Amino acid sequence: MAILINSSQTLFTLQTAHTMYQMKVDEAGVLLHTYYGKKTAVWDYSYRIICEDRGFSGNPYDKGNDRTYSLDALPQEYPSFGSGDYRTSALKVVFPDGSTSCELRFAGVKVRQGKYRIPGLPALYWEEETGAETLEVYMRDTTGQVLVTLIYGVLEELDLITRTAVVENTGKAPICLERVMSTCVDYPGKDWELQTFYGRHVKERTPQRMGLRHGIQSVGSTRGTSSHQQNPFYILCEKTAEEEHGACYGFSLLYSGDFLGEVELDQYDQTRAVLGIHPGNFRYRLEPGGSFSAPEAAMAYAPGGLGNLSQIYHRAYRKHLCRGKYKTARRPVMLNSWEGVYFDFTGEKLLSMAKEAASMGIELFVLDDGWFGKRDTDTSGLGDWTVNEEKLGCTLSELSQRIHRLGMKFGIWFEPEGVSEDSDLYRSHPDWALRIPGKTPVRSRYQLVLDFSRQDVRDYIFGRLCSILDHARIEYVKWDFNRSLCDIYSAVLPPEKQGEVAHRYILGLYEVLERLTDRYPDLLLEGCSGGGGRFDAGMLYYAPQSWCSDDTDAIERLTIQYGTSFGYPISAVGSHVSKCPNEQTGRNTPLETRATVAMAGTFGYELDVNQMTGEEKQAVRRQIEEYRSYYPLIQEGLYFRLTDPEYNDGYHAWEFAAEDKSEALLCVVALKIHPNGPSVLMKVKGLEENGIYLVNHREYPGGVLMEGGIPLPRAKVEYESFRFHIKKIR
The missing domain is CATH 2.60.40.1180 (Golgi alpha-mannosidase II)
Structure with missing residues (x-):
């Protein structure tokens, strides 16, 4: 059994193949965190908790005159704001009277076979009858108005433990949730280092490692996406940890919107790690009987270094997060039209590129931006999902048929969440965009954002996508999103529910993606947000690969792909060979090197193949043959980082x-x-x-x-x- 409970139902031990996680209900009903690390004999690790009289650390009333008992110093499984624990919290509730003090006490426990799922949210899955178990721990606040169910998934073979929390309003009046974290782990000691992954557009996921200092160190996003700037994945490790040695803990959030990860070193040299939805754009109103589910967090412990930790996530996400046909099927080598022609193309130009590509062994031709509406620049037309047949010189179905006759598959680019002000859609439905009444909106890339929290907007966009996909043979879709959210306001929600829009937006996005993958199960879906602005585990549940970065320079990609590999599998990394001099950097890099770097991903080309020399075309043929022969090894093999490109000049x-x-x-x-x-x-x-x-x-x-x-x-x-x-x- 992966989940063990003692006879008094107060000690809960979760075991994977090599790790162990433990919590205990104490005599006050508080759920304490006692251990997470290497698998050992099952023992009550609460012996390590030493209670002392601490100045300015309050004592719960139900502990009487015991001044040694304080939540301000105890390691807790799910600490709440206002309870006398002044460290960062996992839960903050505003009650009907305006108070924010929430004290949670144990109310029961349940174990069931199999891995839980979260309605409307991505989660790791386990299809086998054995090998996964779920633990539910019920915590009720002392006023009887809130029930919190802490849910743990134990994936024994994968060495992963997943967590989520469900908060229910069991009172008689509405409450407001201002903070609901997905996971919290308390560690004894201070000798840890924090590794995060920062960046910007065209420079995503650069590793950054630092020692802990007293106070809170955090990463997060309030951009409405997981963002180019930070990533919802971080590592807590021993100071001596390297690729092959040292204890490492990974925290990964399966969520594509605002997130917050915090690590706090407290006054007593204890370390607390939390991860969940960022509270900055979050204020969720719960009516009596209502409930809220936090996104899933996937936690891993690796005693054998950073490489060991990465391989745990690679295997789990490849086999138990990605879904659909292309979870296992070989993905075709593609040619994307974007850097080859941008908006400047005709149907004949595209066919000429496709014909040459087919002769070199490329298997999929992708038509990027510019094929719809009035769309010759990025200033107009976004949202008008009707084929510009005048520009193509034919219908999209005819273009697809002609490309298929070359022996290639056909794919297409969409940006369903964005809308141009210069578009028929916006002129007809200006209220469908996220914008605050009486205030001019903030533009980005000349566009606004459609309110995906609205069912009518989602239904319309899904209908337009289907109208394209149903009338042309399309095997691949690139789903792009080229700006961050701001002016977050929905025209259909009352003032007291505006704090829900950012999260409802992500739920709406997931709903459309789920409907799309259900309707077109053989479709290869690739996520994108200006490159790597939404490269997260949540998107991998719907799209088995994501465009890693808009920076296609091979030398720049070394660091980007190196950083990405810490938390995400190589099979998820969209990577192409582009032209030289490179569009982003002006750098000239040998064609063979561009291919070597792109092979550490899904592999494709993004240039005008008609501009290549005969020698270059022959080289491409060899590259594609070589990649096909290595495909199982690259996509399913163990990945090892042998050097760090930022600290090795050779x-x-x-x-x-x-x-x-x-x-x-x-x-x-x-x-x-x-x-x-x-x-x-x-x-x-x-x-x-x-x-x-x-x-x-x-x-x-x-x-x-x-x-x-x-x-x-x-x-x-x-x-x-x-x-x-x-x-x-x-």
């Missing part, structure tokens, strides 16, 4: 290794050429120590390659790359 390297140790692929990019430089030996990982492997027509024992390394050739040109296929022969 070579950057990464590796894919089959789980059965039968083969590996080492990829290397030369970052700088140094005259008379040192020789470099690159140690690989994930091989069988006594197995014999073939590398560049020479045989080596696996242990030799892992300890002695592979000698790297000296780069002859700037940013040259190398790929080494390592194959076990006996």
Whole structure:
């Protein structure tokens, strides 16, 4: 059993293959957090909690004259605001009388087989009859107005524990939720470091690691999306943790909107980690009998370093979060039209590109922005989802048919959440956009945002998408979103419910995506938000891949894809070969290097293939053949970060290794050429120590390659790359 409860039903122990998580109900009915870490013998870890008389730390009334008992110092499973615990909280409730003091006490427990689901929200799933269990712990506030159900999913084989919380109004008057975190974990001690992933548009998910200081360190977004600037995934690790050693804890939120992650080092050198919806745009009114479900958080503990932690998330998200046909089916190598022609195209131009692409082995042609409405620039037409047949010179169905006759699949770009003021849709329904009455709206990219919290808006957009997808053969959709939310106000909600709009927007987005994937189960859906502005685990539940960044420069992508790999699988990373000089940086990078970098993802091209030389076209044919042969290894193998591109001015390297140790692929990019430089030996990982492997027509024992390394050739040109296929022969 993965969930163990003692005979008095006060000690709850959750076990995965290698980890253990424990909580205990104390004599006051408070749910204490006692342990999370390496799996050990089942023991009551509350012996580690030492109660002392603490100055200025209050004592609950029901503890009488016991001055040693204070919630301000105890490790708690789900601390609430106003309870005498002055640290960051998991829950804040405003009661009908305006008070905010909420004290939760244990009210029961239940265990059931299988993994829970959350209505309207993404969550990891487990389809097998055994291997997953759910624990529900009921906590009631002392005034009897609130019931909180803490829900834990134990995915034993995956070494993952998931959490959510359901808050119910059991009183007789409305209450307001101002903070509902998905998870909270208290740790003894202060010797931790926090690793987060920051960035900006075209520079997402750069790793940043720092030691804890007293007080709160946080990451978050109030942009209505998980954002380019921060990511809803962070790591708490030992100061000595590296790729292959050191204890690491991962916190990942399966949510695509506003989020907040906080780590607080308190006055007694204890560490608290929380993650959930950001309270900045959140104020949720609950009527009597109503309930609210927090998004799911996925927690992992890895004793074997950052690489071990990443592989836990990679395997779980690839196999138990992504869904649909392309969870397992090989995804086609694509050509996206955007950087090749932008808005400047005709149907004949597109067909000419597709014909050349087909001759090189590219399998999917994607028509990006500019095919609908009055849309020759990004200043107009967004929201008018009618095909511009004059521009194409044919119907979309005819264009699709002609591309399919070339032996290719056909895909298309949408941005369903945005609307141009210069559009028929906005002129007909200005109230459908998020904007505050009496105030001029904030524009971004010349566009506003449709109110996806409204059912009529969602139904209209879904109907328009279906009108396109039902009348043309389309196997791929890129779902884009090119701005952040602001002026968050819905024309159909009363003032007291405006604080719900940001969250209702995300629920509405998920509803449309669910309807879309249900109606078109064979559709390959790729998420995008100006590149990586919504690259999060929530979107992977609907779209098995996301466009990683609008920065297609191969050298820039090294850091972006390196940072992304800490919390997300390679199979989710949309990555293309683009033209040179690169549109974003002006850098020239060898075609082979652009392919090497793009192969660490879903792989495709984004340029005008008709402008390529014959030699380049032949190189593309070889690249595609090579990628197809490596596809299972790249998409399903173990991923190893061998160097950090930000702190290595010589070579950057990464590796894919089959789980059965039968083969590996080492990829290397030369970052700088140094005259008379040192020789470099690159140690690989994930091989069988006594197995014999073939590398560049020479045989080596696996242990030799892992300890002695592979000698790297000296780069002859700037940013040259190398790929080494390592194959076990006996």
